[in-house]
Amino acid sequence: MYYRPADGHGLPHNPFNAVVTPRPIGWISTRGADGVDNLAPYSFFNAVAYVPPQVMFASTSAKDDRGDTKDSVANIRDTGVFCVNIVEYEARAVMNETSGPWAKGDDEFTRAEIARTECAEIACSRVADAPASLECRMTQILRLEGEANFAVFGEVIGVHLRDDCLVDGMFDVTKFNPLTRLGYKDYSVVREVFSLTRPGE
Known part of the structure; x- marks a missing residue:
């Protein structure tokens, strides 16, 4: 099968949602200028740089009570900070x-x-028992092609690691079974891990 997205796919559900998988989930916590906390998951999410550490997530729809976007992006516009759980x-x-x-x-x-606790570097709540939480200072919000599509980039300025996820000085993902997003209504969980050494290392 071949199709041009501009012409439609002719299938019951959009296959693009299932092609790029698995995707990590950024559970983004923010606090509005009104002091109300917000928490929402985004599967268009990833780490994008090591030094300084940076992450991004994309929001791709809008709500009537937020104009051109949703609560997370609206809050980050107002406050300049967010936390990835x-x-x-x-x-x-x-x-x-x-x-x-x-x-x-x-x-x-x-x-x-959901149990919450205050972040250390920013005015925002985080998920208290998350395996890890990344406190971020927003660096830029990019408007993407299409209606209500925004990419939010942030520099990680504080990192919380749950103690039981640290083994021999390393953050061990086998201690908490990361949840990942597939397509449609499907998710997956990471339970099998193996290592590869890059050539030259």
């Missing part, structure tokens, strides 16, 4: 609850009964 398999149900189209001012930490 890493999602483990055990948090799949509460993570999914925070993905709903909840109204501005609806605190997802409270809605999904």
Whole structure:
């Protein structure tokens, strides 16, 4: 099969959503200028640089009560900061609850009964028992082609690692089973890990 996205795919569901997989999930916590916390998952998310450490996520839809975007991007525009919480398999149900189209001012930490704690470097809550949380200072927000598409970039200025995920001085992903996004309604979990040594190392 071949298709041009501009012409449509002719399938019941968009296959592009399932092609680039698995994708890590950035569970983005923000705080609005009104002091209300927000928490939402984004699977267009990744680390993009080592020095200084930087991450990005993309928001691709809008809500009527936020104009051209959703709560996360709107809050980051106002405050300039956000926190990325890493999602483990055990948090799949509460993570999914925070993905709903909840109204501005609806605190997802409270809605999904997720324990929170204050960040160290920024005025924002983070998921208290996440395997890791990355406190970020927004560096830029890029408007992408299409309606309501934004990419948010941030420099990581604080890192929280859960103690049980540290083994022999290394952050061990086998200790928490990272949750990943596939396509459609599908997710996967990382339970098998192997190592490769690059040529020349």
